[in-house]
Amino acid sequence: MNLFPILVEEYDLSGSPDFDTFRKIIKEDVESEGEGQTGLHSLACGGKSSHGRWDPFTMSESHPLQHCIIPFLQDYVDKVCSSPLCFGNAWYNVLPPGGFTKRHRHEHSVVSGALYLDLPQNSGNLYFVSPLQQYRMCELFRTECEYNAYEIDMNIKENHLYLFPSWLEHGSRVNESDQDRIMVSFNTSHYTPAA
Template identity: 30%
Template sequence: MPQIDSLFVTRLYRAALSEHAPKIDATELETSCLVIAEDDEAGQDWCEANAFPGYTSYASLSDLPWRFPIFADLVKVLDLHVAAFAKDLALDLGDKALVLEDIWINILPEGGIHTSHIHPHSVISGTTYVAMPEGTSALKLEDPRSQMMMASPPRLVDAPREMRGFVYEAPSVGDVLLWESWLRHEVPMNMAEDDRISVSFNYKWE
């Protein structure tokens, strides 16, 4: 019998924020995101200038945990999830630690998309989900080997999940997803009438 092993595994962490304290009130977090988006004129201007659908605070507000207590609490929770994921990844951090690099709000309206990208210079990236209306986009994750497959045929439609070229992960409100920052991902078009709201973040090694 031949021996076939799976090598170089790509890990995806999924958990409920509530697995760690302090408790994050989902309604308060959603309200905070909407209020911040309404008041952030610099962010609105950046989105308009860059044809970004909806709203992101990525280019305008770099101090959400300092400005808003609920984001400070959110970071405390995320720190614990990231630490658990780093342990699962068997990362040798030495005398350094994984610390928050940046955190930002995303509000994607009907018809909005977030094209395929990676997060350079970071170690772990992720998103927690604040509002996921019925029919909204899942997160689309791309096999990181795709650019090296050259003449490889496509996978069968019913191929095992871990062997597909793309995987769609449909989170629920209150979930947190984590992945290594080199993993290419995107948010396909939001087909729901209501806004898809999330908070994304990066962790660096220092």
């Protein structure tokens, strides 16, 4: 029996309407350099981010993609028996060779998403940190297994979306490829329909 499981879901967005258009717009923005939409971010070590500067979900070209994500978000919500959610803010991160994302969580969000637009081979996995680590300070383990691991790497895929609880600490391993890794992250909040 697994008690208190944490749901991390993976969804394939390959072939979604306007996915390639969305990717092209993000890549053009990345390559535009100096337009004021990206900058340094304390979590994107060696990289840059549009966090707090530009939200790619505000462009009309992203709306078809958002409509594709909504059923996946609803699937996640149904599995964890949550109240309805809606999109919050979104941003993109660019991690060049040697770049990585520090361990963090997403404050003021319920479920977070990570969508990988460009994911060269060896560009670093997404990893999650066990929320139980602080309570296990006296345990000694002969070897690491699924019941005592403090960090778990997830083998991520290009064009795939990952949804997870925003309180779950996570980060990315070092990009050991010779190309940039580009991904879009977003947050959600509880949706309250108008009366």
